[in-house]
Amino acid sequence: MKNVTNFVAGIVLALVCGGFAGCTDVDFHWSENRSNAKVVGFVDDSLVMVGDYRYWEEITDEWNGGYSDIEGFGHERLCVYNYRVQEDGPRWCDSLSSESATGMFGMKDQGSSTSAGQMTDSVIWAIRSSNTISLWKIGEKVHELKLSKLFDGCSGEFVVASVKQWFDDKFIVRGDKSLISDGCQYAVLDTVARTVTYKRLDENLKWLQKCDDVRAWGEDVYCIVLKENEESLVVKNKEEFIDAPFPFRIGGFWGNVMKLGSRLCLINHDSIECSDVSWFGGLEFKSEDGRILSY
Known part of the structure; x- marks a missing residue:
């Protein structure tokens, strides 16, 4: 009789655990x-x-x-x-x-x-889906924007690699090689209207095809052209070349900071000023006197 009771109790326990998952740890x-x-x-x-x-x-x-x-x-x-x-x-x-x-x-x-990166001096961005962008500003919570897509004279999207400041408080969006593609070459993000408009470069902007990174400050467009032989260039408005303090072959815009080689620099219209700190990657920074800052 005891064995029968234990058997019935086991069946009941199995039914309870299986039906309600109450015995899962x-x-x-x-x-x-x-x-x-x-x-x-x-x-x-x-x-x-x-x-x-x-x-x-x-x-x-x-x-x-x-x-x-x-x-x-x-x-x-x-x-x-x-x-x-x-x-x-x-x-x-x-x-x-x-x-x-x-x-x-x-x-x-x-x-x-x-896809993710820096958008302004205090905002980072991430693309979670083809029509949603997340923005995280220092001191605020993450904001998600649902975007409407528009196409101006081109068709076809690209994988977003960069979102940086452009004219009229808007942002230029581009892919890794989109500026030299046969389809849409860049897009303009309007965070107020919540639209992203895909475009091809017009005659005034075709010079951007040689750029590895690009952004606008006010009414001016700045571009970095990278070359393997450390003869890379910083260009302003198509034909104005800004002298870099030293040769470099890697670089890009990080908010309002420009990284040239391992040095962190600021650009002031037609001149570039670099700090005495080098950043080689990771979370270590090195000053000219050899001090290492690490986090």
Whole structure:
């Protein structure tokens, strides 16, 4: 009689666990440490934006002996550090509450890649889908904009690689090689109207096809042309060449800061002034006197 009772109790327990999943044991926990910190932008000639995130693990023990172990990452965090003076920690930090990664620093959950970068001196961007852009400004929460797509004299989209300042408080959007493509070569993002208009370069802008990076300051267009032999150029408005303080072969615009080689510089109309700090990547900066600043 006792064996029959135990058998019936087992069947009841199995039905309860199977029907309501009440006997499943789930252990979810976040890593204590943050991971994969990287520079995502520069605020000015002394402050740098750094992004990182936390990994999580979820272990599930099923009532029937099944077992699963999945991992992911989220809680992305944006911090601001001083890269000219060694300090104990960040000037400011804020983190997102989402368990799933939003892609703000170029990664989505499960390791798939997404487009992301610096948009202005205090805003970073990420493309989560073909018609949505996420913007994270220092001191604010992430804003998601649903975009309407327009096509002006061309057809076909491109994978977004850059979103930078353009005329009339708008932004120029381009792909890695879109400026020299046969289809739409760039787009103009209007965050107020929430539109992105794909275009081809007109006669006044065709010179941008030689540029590796481009943005506008006021009514002027600035362009960096990279060459392997360290004879790269900084060009303003098609035919004005701005003398760089030294030869370089890698470079680009990071907000209002321009990186030439390993040096961080500011551009003032027709002149370039570089700080005494070098950045070779990672989270270490080196001053001319050999001091290392690390975060």
